[in-house]
Amino acid sequence: MPFGKYKGTIIADLPVSYLEWMYRNGMPPGKLGMMLSTIHEIKINGMMSILYELKKRLPPQPR
Template sequence: MQPDPQKLLELAYAQMHFGKYKGVYLSDIPEPYYVWFRQKGFPQGKLGDQMQQVYELKVNSLEGLLRQIRMRYPRPRK
């Protein structure tokens, strides 16, 4: 299964919408924050799905991919 490049680009630029890390790229939020959500439950909707994806990348030490994408490719237009 190949990842969707557009969704990966969108994930690289996704930011937290609330709380202590509001406005921070999801990939730049520390892993323990995601571990807590993994135990308590991720939010519903798109943000929750993106947080789960970033959690999986972090657990597998792949969050650097999202930083590299941000450096190489421009932010997608909405």
């Protein structure tokens, strides 16, 4: 996440409560909004298992 309380957090690791707040208040425009909307849909529909394999392949992210 490039800004705010969760700056530096991988988008897939954002809490559902934050994603729902963003959804209610308007997602940002562009690619970031699309990614946030996508992970919101994945999380509220219980489909996080599709991301586990991809996350295992990511290099460690500095915090």
